[in-house]
Amino acid sequence: MIKTDTQKTSSPVGESKPRIDAREKVTGAALYADDIQFGNKLLHARIKRSPHPHAMIKKIDVTKALALPGVKAVVTGEDFPGYIGLYLKDRHIFCRDRVRYVGDPVAGVAAINPEIAEQAVNLIEVEYEVLEPVFDPEYGASPKAPLLHPDLGEYTVASFILPQPGSNISNHFKIRKGDVTSAWMKCKAVIERKYRIPHIQHVPIEPHVAIAKVEESGEATLWDSSQSPFAQRDLIAETLGITQSEMRVIAPLVGGGFGGKAGVSMESLAVAIATKVKGYPVKLLLTREEEFFTAFVRQGLVAYFKMGCDNNGQLLAMENTFYWDGGAYTEYGVNITRAAGYSCTGPYEVANVKTDSYCIYTNHPVGGPMRGFGMPEMHAGLEQCIDELALEIGMDAVEFRRRNCVKADSILATGGKMHPTGLSECLEKAAEAIDWGWKAPPSAPNKRRGKGLALMWKAPAMPGNAGSSAWIELAEDGMLTLGVGCQDMGQGAFTVAAQMAAAAFGVPYESVRLATPVDTRFSPYEWQTVASRITWSTGNAIIHAAHDARRQVLDLVAKAWDETPQDLDIVNGMVVSFRSEREIPVKNLAVAGLPKADDTGWMGGPIIGRGSFMPAYVTGLDPDTGQGEHAVVHFTTGAQAIELEVDLDTGKIDILKGVAAFDVGRAINPDMVKAQMEGGLIQGISSALFECLQLKDGIVQNPSFVDYRIATSADIPKSVQSIIVEVPQDDGPWGARGIGEHSMVPTIPAIANAIYDAIGIRFEGPPFTAEKVYLAMLEAGIVKG
Amino acid sequence: MGYHEINLTINGGPEQVRVTSNMTLMRMLRESLALTGTKNGCSAGECGACTVLLNGEPVNSCMVLAVECDGAKVITVEGLASDQQLSPIQEAMIHVGGVQCGFCTPGMLITSRALLDRNPNPSEEEISEALVGNLCRCTGYIRIIDSIKVAARDKAATT
Numbered sequence: 001m002i003k004t005d006t007q008k009t010s011s012p013v014g015e016s017k018p019r020i021d022a023r024e025k026v027t028g029a030a031l032y033a034d035d036i037q038f039g040n041k042l043l044h045a046r047i048k049r050s051p052h053p054h055a056m057i058k059k060i061d062v063t064k065a066l067a068l069p070g071v072k073a074v075v076t077g078e079d080f081p082g083y084i085g086l087y088l089k090d091r092h093i094f095c096r097d098r099v100r101y102v103g104d105p106v107a108g109v110a111a112i113n114p115e116i117a118e119q120a121v122n123l124i125e126v127e128y129e130v131l132e133p134v135f136d137p138e139y140g141a142s143p144k145a146p147l148l149h150p151d152l153g154e155y156t157v158a159s160f161i162l163p164q165p166g167s168n169i170s171n172h173f174k175i176r177k178g179d180v181t182s183a184w185m186k187c188k189a190v191i192e193r194k195y196r197i198p199h200i201q202h203v204p205i206e207p208h209v210a211i212a213k214v215e216e217s218g219e220a221t222l223w224d225s226s227q228s229p230f231a232q233r234d235l236i237a238e239t240l241g242i243t244q245s246e247m248r249v250i251a252p253l254v255g256g257g258f259g260g261k262a263g264v265s266m267e268s269l270a271v272a273i274a275t276k277v278k279g280y281p282v283k284l285l286l287t288r289e290e291e292f293f294t295a296f297v298r299q300g301l302v303a304y305f306k307m308g309c310d311n312n313g314q315l316l317a318m319e320n321t322f323y324w325d326g327g328a329y330t331e332y333g334v335n336i337t338r339a340a341g342y343s344c345t346g347p348y349e350v351a352n353v354k355t356d357s358y359c360i361y362t363n364h365p366v367g368g369p370m371r372g373f374g375m376p377e378m379h380a381g382l383e384q385c386i387d388e389l390a391l392e393i394g395m396d397a398v399e400f401r402r403r404n405c406v407k408a409d410s411i412l413a414t415g416g417k418m419h420p421t422g423l424s425e426c427l428e429k430a431a432e433a434i435d436w437g438w439k440a441p442p443s444a445p446n447k448r449r450g451k452g453l454a455l456m457w458k459a460p461a462m463p464g465n466a467g468s469s470a471w472i473e474l475a476e477d478g479m480l481t482l483g484v485g486c487q488d489m490g491q492g493a494f495t496v497a498a499q500m501a502a503a504a505f506g507v508p509y510e511s512v513r514l515a516t517p518v519d520t521r522f523s524p525y526e527w528q529t530v531a532s533r534i535t536w537s538t539g540n541a542i543i544h545a546a547h548d549a550r551r552q553v554l555d556l557v558a559k560a561w562d563e564t565p566q567d568l569d570i571v572n573g574m575v576v577s578f579r580s581e582r583e584i585p586v587k588n589l590a591v592a593g594l595p596k597a598d599d600t601g602w603m604g605g606p607i608i609g610r611g612s613f614m615p616a617y618v619t620g621l622d623p624d625t626g627q628g629e630h631a632v633v634h635f636t637t638g639a640q641a642i643e644l645e646v647d648l649d650t651g652k653i654d655i656l657k658g659v660a661a662f663d664v665g666r667a668i669n670p671d672m673v674k675a676q677m678e679g680g681l682i683q684g685i686s687s688a689l690f691e692c693l694q695l696k697d698g699i700v701q702n703p704s705f706v707d708y709r710i711a712t713s714a715d716i717p718k719s720v721q722s723i724i725v726e727v728p729q730d731d732g733p734w735g736a737r738g739i740g741e742h743s744m745v746p747t748i749p750a751i752a753n754a755i756y757d758a759i760g761i762r763f764e765g766p767p768f769t770a771e772k773v774y775l776a777m778l779e780a781g782i783v784k785g
Numbered sequence: 786m787g788y789h790e791i792n793l794t795i796n797g798g799p800e801q802v803r804v805t806s807n808m809t810l811m812r813m814l815r816e817s818l819a820l821t822g823t824k825n826g827c828s829a830g831e832c833g834a835c836t837v838l839l840n841g842e843p844v845n846s847c848m849v850l851a852v853e854c855d856g857a858k859v860i861t862v863e864g865l866a867s868d869q870q871l872s873p874i875q876e877a878m879i880h881v882g883g884v885q886c887g888f889c890t891p892g893m894l895i896t897s898r899a900l901l902d903r904n905p906n907p908s909e910e911e912i913s914e915a916l917v918g919n920l921c922r923c924t925g926y927i928r929i930i931d932s933i934k935v936a937a938r939d940k941a942a943t944t
Contacts, residue, residue, distance in 0.1 A: 678924065713913045
């Protein structure tokens, strides 16, 4: 817990400062990985990929490719035996004996330009023996399905992941709490529903890109668009058999990540190829088509919900089963399964819980972290069930949530206690903002209007020992340089980091600059920029570093003035004494110390502060019951409400108003918090109305912007309201916790609940396209063809 | 594969560039001239990240051949500011918060500039429609549209 006296003078915390990197972005000066100039030595890589969803590799012939002028190297899986993975090491950099999804890398080429590299790829001949594929997670979990990973029992795996060797289940997370069987008897109403949530993709506007160079000495450098430079250093080094310090990762600005640029996906391919052309940088830039299915996608989910309440509307029991379509490799996705497991009740207190959350291998693209990490997929069905249960006992949907939502000290599905949370406040404010309970008439005779609401919660899903660190240096001009290992992918991490450093040390925000790009050789360690953990975790490390630097400054000046540090403060870059009213600019002693009295020498030295943070209290969970005292660090909670109209002639959904209320603990930069709420709402709307990776026989049918529709400027609601609720997190910097992911979690069910309010129809899953809605209305007899 | 020498004006300055027949304007800007402000999001004319002004028209530069630009006037994001002074739309984007990851930003700025050059006082609907070819995944467009409204108002106030 970092309780400090700097919380008195909190400025600029709480101020909507302009982004620290806005100017470079609007002038075109901002550097992303594909903008870095590498000169004439730059080689270009292209990848030979499997056309089959599941097959054995019988033979690879690269002779014709190698003979093409301009080709400098061709590599296959034979060159790289190591396994790689974050929580479960289940994949190779290049396939060795087997391909498991359409797009799986089989060989790589480095050539003097991308066109020659592509020609060479086409000259590589691969012989496959096609195997029976798995395209459905329930089928994949059954004993009838072929085994996609026969060696599952031998893979290195994190202690909190529970694979079932001899099956396609790479993680099985269980909750067994109370007694659901007898609880059903006490329920006045019980409902059972099945939901199917399709795969979608992150669609960052900047595709994945990685440039790697390996020197003769063996030292490797990787420049890439990355949320996780340190995790990439660790994982890639280990797989290639080099030490972590020899694997340097330099990560410039990220043009959108949403989780897709976390962990390791395509970056290892560039490094592997580079090992064969020592001294030459090798660039791999994914085409937009490749971006849709060859890096990470969001897992598909088949979810079974059963829940019951008594006649007062109190939830008594939930029995939920989740079959996660994890794809060909679930090295990252296994933890999504776990996160959904411990969050399985949604933000509600339920005494009796039985949950089975399965991560299942299929021959689909690789499922990985995407904004929400399982929460959007899970809440999509769960929050609709809550509405249906409320309806069943004749209770208003908001009232039902009011009674059951978690509050301080509520008992969680994992047995621990909920911390103070503003969820109830979020519910009330969202309901009020959407004018809950009042139905406006439709805007035209061929429209139907409806309102819907949904709650959410999410904890940062990460190992208990995920750490952050920071350093602070001052220069002769009074500028404070802040070293961090986190990344800014648009969410504003750099800006709030600067605000927190400024506030914790005592200089204006404008006097802070960040030591970027993040470079694992110089930057302080950061686990990953994921999980909406940065403001909270890196923030704590920054405060620590700032206080360390402050202490050095105040101790030095106290000594020079013969005062005590308690009477001194740093305000706007000036050390001031409340007692003697003396003052001295920090810059006067930032590097050069201060002279001793009477010219007898010097004291002090270059000021450099360091800080480190790692939560100390996350406990494990029992593998059979999922119970444990402290499953996660904290939950961010919130609510969204939607008002929409359905067009009876076309089935098109028009979102009229979207309101969001989230408890962020403390908004370090309120405007940027609202910007996250806005962006998340629109991405949520997009996932609800438009997005779906159309998978047929393992092949993505729509890997382009034309056929995979994302929200455009024409699709935003006429009215959007973002409400900040602040119930402080006891160990958050100034009480802050994260917001980045949460704003897209409740949108699908909020919209689904509103559609039901409008036309009385529910769907097995999104997207709620015009065609789907129209055909459903036709079948229901609401419209005649 | 033929080579051509083309002459054109980029951001007000004369350029002479040797290009291959199949080189796109986007690749010429980014690779031959190291003007990397213009971004490559899809190379298929669908996302708008590569938008530049070609003789005053906003175009997806990944869909225009460099050889078509012989004799043309091109403006990229690097040419929007003059003498360190940011244009009203750039200033507005910073202060209204229309920038997050920044990757769509150059394209958004160019399209906005083209819109305001034609229609100095656009309605919200006209702004929305103008931006439809510029995809953004971070902001949800709300603050980008607001930035253009502010820029239009600021430009009007100073003319």
